[in-house]
Amino acid sequence: xxxxxxxxxxxxxxxxxxxxxxxxxNIEAGALAAKCVALDGPALQFEAIDDYExxxxxxxxxxxxxxxxxxxTRRPWIRLLLAMDQDKRMTYEEMQGYFDDALIQGxxxxxxxxxxxxxxxxxxxxxxLFRLPFPIIHELDAGRYSNMNTIIVEDPETRGHSWxxxxxxxxxxxxxxxxxxxxxxxxxxxxxxxxxxxxxPFSIAxxxxxxxxxxxxxxxxxxxxxxxxxxxxxxxxGEPIELFKSEANQLLVPANAEILxxxxxxxxxxxxxxxxxxxxxxxxxxxxxxxxxxxxxYRKNCIIPFDVTGIKGSDSLTLKxxxxxxxxxxxxxxxxxxxxAVKWVYCPISFRLGMAIASATPVYPGFEFLISRALxxxxxxxxxxxxxxxxxxxxxxxxxxxxxxxxxxxVTAFHFTRQLDAAIPENAKYPTPEGTTGRMYINxxxxxxxxxxLLPTRVSxxxxxxxxxxxxxxxxxxxxxxxxxxxxxxxxY
Numbered sequence: 001x002x003x004x005x006x007x008x009x010x011x012x013x014x015x016x017x018x019x020x021x022x023x024x025x026n027i028e029a030g031a032l033a034a035k036c037v038a039l040d041g042p043a044l045q046f047e048a049i050d051d052y053e054x055x056x057x058x059x060x061x062x063x064x065x066x067x068x069x070x071x072x073t074r075r076p077w078i079r080l081l082l083a084m085d086q087d088k089r090m091t092y093e094e095m096q097g098y099f100d101d102a103l104i105q106g107x108x109x110x111x112x113x114x115x116x117x118x119x120x121x122x123x124x125x126x127x128x129l130f131r132l133p134f135p136i137i138h139e140l141d142a143g144r145y146s147n148m149n150t151i152i153v154e155d156p157e158t159r160g161h162s163w164x165x166x167x168x169x170x171x172x173x174x175x176x177x178x179x180x181x182x183x184x185x186x187x188x189x190x191x192x193x194x195x196x197x198x199x200x201p202f203s204i205a206x207x208x209x210x211x212x213x214x215x216x217x218x219x220x221x222x223x224x225x226x227x228x229x230x231x232x233x234x235x236x237x238g239e240p241i242e243l244f245k246s247e248a249n250q251l252l253v254p255a256n257a258e259i260l261x262x263x264x265x266x267x268x269x270x271x272x273x274x275x276x277x278x279x280x281x282x283x284x285x286x287x288x289x290x291x292x293x294x295x296x297x298y299r300k301n302c303i304i305p306f307d308v309t310g311i312k313g314s315d316s317l318t319l320k321x322x323x324x325x326x327x328x329x330x331x332x333x334x335x336x337x338x339x340x341a342v343k344w345v346y347c348p349i350s351f352r353l354g355m356a357i358a359s360a361t362p363v364y365p366g367f368e369f370l371i372s373r374a375l376x377x378x379x380x381x382x383x384x385x386x387x388x389x390x391x392x393x394x395x396x397x398x399x400x401x402x403x404x405x406x407x408x409x410x411v412t413a414f415h416f417t418r419q420l421d422a423a424i425p426e427n428a429k430y431p432t433p434e435g436t437t438g439r440m441y442i443n444x445x446x447x448x449x450x451x452x453x454l455l456p457t458r459v460s461x462x463x464x465x466x467x468x469x470x471x472x473x474x475x476x477x478x479x480x481x482x483x484x485x486x487x488x489x490x491x492x493y
Contacts, residue, residue, distance in 0.1 A: 001085055001237055002256050004303070006210035007045065007059065009082050015042050016059075022048040025058065025144075030137035033060035034308040040066040043079070045303070052133040056302045062148070063213060063315040064307075068350050069397050076313075076349060076395065077322060083210035084236045092394035093344045093359075098236075099326050103224060107231030108240050116244040116255045118297035127293050128173040132259070135306055138277040142285060144170045145276065148305040148315060150216050150229075151178070152203045152251055153189045156196060161252060162189050163216045163229035165319075167309075168204070169273050174293045176261075177273035179286075184220055190265065190289060200265040201249035202291055207258025207303055211237030213315075217323035223330050230254075248295045258302040263293040277310040279317055280352060280427045313349055321349045324381065328356060331378050332371065341371065346394040347381060352427045355384040357400060359392060362448045369415070372441035376422075383425050385441040391458060400444075408444040416440050 001009070010016035017036075023029045023046045036044050043061035063083065068076040075081065077095065081088050086098065122128060134144040147167035154161055164186035168176040180187045193200035205212075215233035218224060224232055230252075234240045244255035248262040273288040307315040329345040343359040356375050362368050372385040389407075392400050408414065417438040424430075424437045446455055457463055462470065 001083065001210040001239075003207045003209060003258060006062070006083060007303070010043055010062070010079065013078075013082060013088070015079055015082065016045060016062075017042045018045045018047060020047050022050050022053070023058075024050045025052070025133045025135040027136055027139055029058055029060070029135050030306075030308055033306075034311045037061055037064045037308055037311045037313050040313070049133045054301065055131070056133050056298075056304055058133060058135060059303055059305050060308060061315065062210075062305055063318050065313045065318040065321075065349050067313060068348050068395070077318065080214060080318070080322060083214060085238050092346060095322075096326050096329055096344050099218065100330065102232055102235040103227065103330075105235060107227050108234030108238075110228070110230040110234055110241040110243050110252070112252065113242045113244055113255050116253075116257075116260075116297070117299060118260060119300040120298050122296040124294065127296055129170050129176070129261075129293060129296070130173055132296070132298065132302070133304060134170055137306060137308060138310070140275055140282060141277065142169060142272075142275050145306070146176075146204075146206060146304070147307045147309055148213065149204050149206045150208055150212055150254070151186055152205065152253055153186060153200055154251060155189050156192050156198070160226075161228060161230070162186065163212075163219055165213065165216050165220060167276070168291070169276070171271050171273075171290055174263075175271075176291050176293065177271045177288050178265075178291055179273050179276070179283075179288055181220075183222075185222075193265070194267050197267050199267065201251060202263060202265055203246055203249065203251045203253045204261040205254045205257035205259070206261070207305055208254045209233065209237060209241055209256055212241065212254060213319060214322070217319040218326060221323050221327040223327050259296065259298040259304065261293055262295040262297075263291055265289055265291045279309055279314075279320065281310075312352065317349050317352065321347050321353055324353065324379065325356075328358075328375060328378055332358070332374060335374055343390045344394055345375070347379075348397060350397065353381040354425065354427045355386060356382050357386045357388060357394065359388055359390050359394070360445070361390050362387075362443075362445050364448060367448070368441070368443045368445060372415075372439075376439050380423065381425055381427065383422065383428060383437055383439050385439075387441065387443050387445055389445045403444045404442060407446065408442050413443045414440065415443070 029046050033044050045059040047057045063079050065076040066074050078088050081090050134146050136144050151164045162185040164184050166178055168178045171177045211233040215229045215236055219229035230241045242255040243252040246253050269290045270287050271290040272285050274283050274285040276283055309316050325345050325347045332342045333340055346357045347353040368387040375385050388400055388403050422437055
């Protein structure tokens, strides 16, 4: 789905509000967007930017999630579903299954086109990043930032294209400081160029087809194998991604991006990036690679997306939660060699990924212990794991918490490691003298050795009325005068 079409879809679904009142790009736009995300509000587009009217506008919250403690009438990942042109009632388990299908099918091959949509350009000495309204998002940020972008580079060994979503700070009118993430596709390729002593060509696409940020987040988790992020985005969005061969560096870039920034990253050239409010906390200034910008192409009245990073429910937290949770689900089921050990895994956005919740049916005593150990070994984001029965959907955190107090015995269900030999996750706020901690998992499932006739039945709409009555109620809901559309059945027992 093209970027501007995605904005129209969000607007039609009341998931985007457009304001024509002038705002300042220095902190003000960020504060307005942050408050909207905190209130579970829509995405915000600022059409009038002080000193930049007629040049560009800003938009924030395109992938931000309503609270996952929200009523089931609105999915926490509704904007991701709209971005992929999927049914907005799709369950979390179905969404993870859709991601899985994309990997199994190998994506949809991107296509190369011979023209792009950019109307304006700056090249050579005329390059000036400050002519575009990249905002200062938070009060203590060290400069103007872009943090909703796709950085495209070519691996010097495999010649494959690698996509990443690292943020960057404007260092000068023609250079940026990129916050490199250890182990990311970008850092891997950048280090290869450093080792061979050659400059790395790069392209940065901003305002891309709606499925690209989702595909890039999954690609950065390292589970797509040989499939490119572009092919994955094509499958997720239901149509091939159109790529254009850049004249500046021959990289294949999204042809429909609002902005394309290109240049070279020279070996050993670094500078200060930050401070900046990261996903979990303020990140201190650090030495990061500096990329030299030689060309900027952009659409007339281009639209620049940005993220209010660190706000609960923000774009970055939502994309990280969805992608990292899918990675864990994929690994769990691979470890059990084809057996579907978990139905889904979710690191809740509202918990800032501080807990992993896994839906599983214990098949033998101790099964939940093995699941928790495997999850801890695959992630540094959490120190708590909750195992729940398959009767719950991830979209129902309130019901999941209910299972904790109904099923988890204080005597037998809470398990702690006694050795303080694990690093404290980044999102934890508690201190320990050595900077290490333990791990805990909670077993909120029924004992697999219990006879079925001893298991209580969940009291719910889905379990206390016949299926034919449920279907009739849902089919005739609006005819009976109710405004809100009922959601698909989540629980059968």
